[in-house]
Structure formats: C-alpha cells, structure tokens
Amino acid sequence: xxxxxxxxxxxxxxxxxxxxxxxxxxxxxxxxxxxxxxxxxxxxxxxxxxxxxxxxxxxx
Numbered sequence: 266x267x268x269x270x271x272x273x274x275x276x277x278x279x280x281x282x283x284x285x286x287x288x289x290x291x292x293x294x295x296x297x298x299x300x301x302x303x304x305x306x307x308x309x310x311x312x313x314x315x316x317x318x319x320x321x322x323x324x325x
Contacts, residue, residue, distance in 0.1 A: 266292045271324055288324050300324065 272287025288297045300323065302309045302316030309319045 297321075297324065 269290040270286035270288075271290070273283075273285075275287070277283050285298065287300065288295060289319040290296075297320070301321040303321035303323065304319055309315050
C-alpha cells in the first residue's frame with residue numbers, strides 16, 4: 266500500500282515543526298484531519314457542500 270502525505274512541514278507556536286500531515290492518502294482513501302472551509306480567516310458561507318469544497322481546496 267502506498268501512502269502519500271500532503272501539507273507537511275507546517276510550523277506551530279514558537280516556530281516548532283508540526284508532527285503531522287494535513288491530509289494522508291492511503292489505499293485509495295483521503296484522510297483529512299481538522300480541516301475547515303475557511304477563506305481569508307473566515308468560514309465560507311453556503312453550508313456543508315461549500316465548506317467541504319473549500320476545505321479540500323485549502324489542502325493543495
């Protein structure tokens with residue numbers, strides 16, 4: 266099984282490297298953690314579908 270990690274290398278408080286990926290693709294599945302549909306610091310309007318689309322766009 267191949268595993269691909271997306272969004273690694275982020276920085277946390279004090280410039281510490283974050284120990285996790287924003288998303289992981291494994292065995293045909295995309296697992297995302299803690300992602301919300303935000304744009305310019307605000308949650309997008311339009312409900313669940315609009316928020317989901319924005320959250321996925323934020324991963325790339």
